[in-house]
Amino acid sequence: MVKMMTAEEAAKKVIHEELFILDVRNEEDYRNWKIEGKNVESINIPYFDLIDGVEHALEKLPKDERDILVVCAKEASSKFVAEQLDEAGVDEVYYLQGGMRAWSEYLYSVKIGDLKNGGSIYQFNRIGKGCLTYLVESNGEAAIIDAVRMTETLEQFAKEKGLAIKYLIDTHLHADHISGGRKLAEKLGATYYLPPKDATEVTFSYQPLEEGEDIFVGNTRIRIQPLYSPGHTIGSTSLIVDDQYLLSGDILFVDSIGRPDLAGKAEDWVGDLRRTLYQLYKQLSPELLVLPAHFGKISEMDDQGRVCAKLGDLYAKNAGLQVEDEQVFRKMVTQNLPPQPNAYQEIRQTNMGKLTPTEDEQREMEIGPNRCAVHD
Amino acid sequence: MNADKVLDARGLSCPMPVVRTKKAIDELKPGQILELHTTDSGALSDIPAWAKTAGHRVIEQSEDNGVYKFWIQKG
CATH class of the missing domain: 3.60.15.10 (Ribonuclease Z/Hydroxyacylglutathione hydrolase-like)
Structure with missing residues (x-):
């Protein structure tokens, strides 16, 4: 089951732990502003490149212990992508509750x-x-x-x-x-x-x-x-x-x-x-x-x-x-x-x-x- | 501008405007034009970004009372 991560939980991982982020906003928004952290690795694949399937995202995801957090502007697109990843068999995949908007306000x-x-x-x-x-x-x-x-x-x-x-x-x-x-x-x-x-x-x-x-x-x-x-x-x-x-x-x-x-x-x-x-x-x-x-x-x-x-x-x-x-x-x-x-x-x-x-x-x-x- | 097809995606929020647009474009022939109506402000940057990577062209866009309109030519 795909799980939700709050901005607070994400912040805890960003500051104290590790996190892998798949940011599905468009390239320009990603370049302009994203979640960063010393132990954060992030990649950008816009959600609209994943409408027909997530295969090409799968090969870029880590195969280690890290949680994978899918992020978008508000929430819905990250949930859409996270559900597909989950169906494709990816473990520990989360979407960010409230998206970058919530992240900005935490x-x-x-x-x-x-x-x-x-x-x-x-x-x-x-x-x-x-x-x-x-x-x-x-x-x-x-x-x-x-x-x-x-x-x-x-x-x-x-x-x-x-x-x-x-x-x-x-x-x-x-x-x-x-x-x-x-x-x-x-x-x-x-x-x-x-x-x-x-x-x-x-x-x-x-x-x-x-x-x-x-x-x-x-x-x-x-x-x-x-x-x-x-x-x-x-x-x-x-x-x-x-x-x-x-x-x-x-x-x-x-x-x-x-x-x-x-x-x-x-x-x-x-x-x-x-x-x-x-x-x-x-x-x-x-x-x-x-x-x-x-x-x-x-x-x-x-x-x-x-x-x-x-x-x-x-x-x-x-x-x-x-x-x-x-x-x-x-x-x-x-x-x-x-x-x-x-x-x-x-x-x-x-x-x-x-x-x-x-x-x-x-x-x-x-x-x-x-x-x-x-x-x- | 004459469109070959009109897609009314008003009231739908991200990711649905792009998902529906993609589906509608898939049903057109190269060179044909889709007219899209959406109220999702996220579409303002996402539609052109999607069109670019998918090889289509936004030939015109406008805003009218909170409704964003795009004319997209299939590549």
Whole structure:
């Protein structure tokens, strides 16, 4: 019998185990965006090449212990193919429940570490899209940073841990995904923070996220210090949490740096990006653990599924931080950039409150990888 | 455009629009044209991709009120 695999089960295999994937979407969709992992092997045979039979797929499937997961955009085509494989005698064949759409929405949560006076910080990894959300908790209170659109998962997590979500903070106006910050703040009566320079066109009221105005979580007063660090957007603001963690937004990633072009002002913002990365961040403690808002490659995830790195290590290894010559840097962050994120202009408009797409439209807008870094 | 056959696949979702289209094309002679109507947005990229690998040609496509129309010439 053909079996179904949920996105959660698939994520577990992608991070900790092994998996063989037969992706039956068309070639272009596969090339653009697929499930990746250190122990994932994947091949692409579009479902429409398997309508008359799966014989030519059979010879490409592994004959070992690995589970075979058939994947398509939504689900039905992968089920169609998986059933045929099953009939052809293939063991342990699964289809992905909800397809790439569900994969894009699954959140994997992992604890990053403790805070000095009690409390902890968690990372929520939207593996399918490479978006990272953070939750800082102490004494029954929580702040959520760069919340993804799937706020139910975040709410459920807070509920299970008995936390009241007090603050929703966006480090910048996102261009690759629809922020869940405003929605959740409205629902819970919490405060929604946004950098004012990114919010000049927004249609709603918000609390300005400004340097010098620290935010405190819980009775033990975990300090969140906003640090104005423009470059990816003009308002981009990093957060230093408990003098231990640097939430770098889309300015600095583990393997790359943020691209300055998604609001159409690459030339204007290159200088800001350079100053933030080569001067401002350099003055910070190299011991800070950098927690970015995205990852691009699965290799940026460690064995426990965490995406993080010491600031000092990034100054030694990250290719985006090794460019001495300003002109070379300028070229690197403005030319030959990867394609922009899907529907990025509409997503920015949505995050400003100017567009109000339906749930289904929001899903469609968010299809594909985040593409917020200068390196693909 | 004159079609030799019209296939109404509205309301069907992936993979059925391509499965039905393939069946309909199989019944045509090379050079003949199939007109396909579908409401599945996945067909927008899948029909041209399928036609390419199967050796057929999409000679025209349009959208009208959520209905996507394709004219496909059998190769």
